[in-house]
Amino acid sequence: MPWLQLRLNATAETAEKVGDLMSACGALSVTFLDSKDTPVFEPLPGETRLWGETDVMGLWDAEADMDIVVNYLQHHGGLSEGQRYKLEPLEDKDWEREWMDNFHPMQFGKRLWICPSWRDAPAPDAVNVILDPGLAFGTGTHPTTSLCLQWLDSLELKDKTVIDFGCGSGILAVAALKLGAKHAIGxxxxxxxxxxxxDNAERNGVSDRLELYLPEQQPDNLKADVVVANILAGPLKQLASQIVTLPKSGGHLALSGVLESQAEDVATAYSGAITLDPIIHQEEWARISGVAK
Known part of the structure; x- marks a missing residue:
């Protein structure tokens, strides 16, 4: 069945009201996208963002009279006069199947391949990570994950311990283990x-070498030879004092999930404890790396 999506901007203070009004006038679902804390929705360098700090998106049956919906929102304060909004049809698709059909094996660095679990590994003699991301972030398709995988492939990981801070699907921890790391912690x-x-560690036969923790469960005084944190610029800055304690002296650290425009600011938060390498860019994203002092 086809759908209609109404998308408009709101502030953090008004978004909930707008969502409630959408539900009251027949929205089948309402989604909030917080642009302030989610870099994937931030503007690219030089781009002016069309929407405000919070996007509110409502979904209606294609037969719904959207003029009535818009008038209702305007009358009840959910949409101010002259405020821009976007109304668009959404084609009815099996979105999961379409995504699976377009997720192909990918090579990172010289040795490493990421291969979805429903496809055959293209290079059986290479280092192949078989991946099913499930509900968690991390497939290798995003530049931030790609930057981290390339970095791991460039290191000598034999007999090393690796911490994947913000492990998501486990792609970085599992890749490190397949590349020769002795032990990994997610x-x-x-x-x-x-x-x-x-699940992905078991699929790749490395579950016996991977420990997984929620933050409140992780051991005290945790240390590793290699630490990678592919999260967001905000948390990377807020947690800098914690993250810099994770690599051993002389250990390697890489940070990503950072836009080019944010990279210098994030790097500054780590410069006191890390001897930084040149920042590496891919598309509009960046990777910050270095060695613990």
Whole structure:
């Protein structure tokens, strides 16, 4: 069945009211996208963002009279006069199947391939990570994940311990283990990420070398030879004092999930404890890396 999506801007203070008004006039679902804390929705360098700090999106049956919906929102304060909004049809698709059909094996660096679990590995003699991201973030298709995978492939990981801070699907921890790491530790605030990481480790035959923790469960005084944190610029800055304690002296650290425009600011938060490498860019994203002092 086809759908109609109404998308408009709101503030953090008004978004809930707008969502309630959408529900009251027949929205089948309402979604909030917080642009302030989610870089994937931030503007690209030089781009002016069309929407405000919070996007509110409502979904209606294609037969709904959207003039009535818009008038209702305007009358009840959910849509001010002259405020821009976007109304668009959504084609009815099997979105999961379409995504699976377009997720192909990908190579990172010289040795590493990420291969979805429903496809054959293209290079059986290479280092192949078989991945099913499930409900957790991390497939290798996003530049931030790609930057981290390339970095891991460039290191000598034999007999090393690796921490994947914000492990998501476990792609970085599992890749490190397949590349020769002796032991890996994944940390994430989302229990679904912990489960996805566990499943992917089992799928790749490395579950006996991977420990997984929610932050409140992680051991004290945790240290590793290699630490990678592919999260967001805001949390990377807020948690800098915690993250810089994770690599051993002389250990390697990489940070991503950062836009080019945010990279210098994030790097500054780590410069006191990390001897930084040149910042590496891919598309509009960046990777910050270095060695613990």
């Amino acid at each position: 940390i994430d605030i989302d229990p679904q990420a912990i489960q996805a990481s566990r």
